[in-house]
Amino acid sequence: MSVHPETIPLKSDSQNKECVDFIHQMHDIMESHLEDDFDIRWVCQGVAMSRTQVYRRFKTLTDLTVAQYFRWLRLRKAKELLASLDIKVSEAAYMTGFKNLSHFSRVFTAEFGINPSQISK
Numbered sequence: 693m694s695v696h697p698e699t700i701p702l703k704s705d706s707q708n709k710e711c712v713d714f715i716h717q718m719h720d721i722m723e724s725h726l727e728d729d730f731d732i733r734w735v736c737q738g739v740a741m742s743r744t745q746v747y748r749r750f751k752t753l754t755d756l757t758v759a760q761y762f763r764w765l766r767l768r769k770a771k772e773l774l775a776s777l778d779i780k781v782s783e784a785a786y787m788t789g790f791k792n793l794s795h796f797s798r799v800f801t802a803e804f805g806i807n808p809s810q811i812s813k
Contacts, residue, residue, distance in 0.1 A: 774811040
């Protein structure tokens with residue numbers, strides 16, 4: 693189960709192969725760390741760029757900050773888990789790195805317009 697990198701919100705002028713490859717690489721690194729606290733250092737090491745370069749390039753290509761994208765990715769993964777597995781909302785939240793259940797519910801509802809408990813089987 694994984695959120696597909698094709699769903700990444702790229703700006704229309706960021707569709708060339710080099711840009712797409714960079715975004716896919718960032719996506720793969722972040723997806724492998726969903727349960728962890730966000731740390732830009734492991735992203736920078738993975739793409740062999742400085743923090744400033746990563747932030748600037750990612751923002752230019754997606755119009756999102758790296759942290760915004762990481763949350764976007766976590767929320768989509770949580771939604772996918774809730775829809776496909778018989779798990780509690782708290783389990784999905786913790787599996788995707790959210791430590792506070794009320795915060796998770798609040799940002800999930802803001803993102804999808806539906807309470808996470810309404811998604812689970």
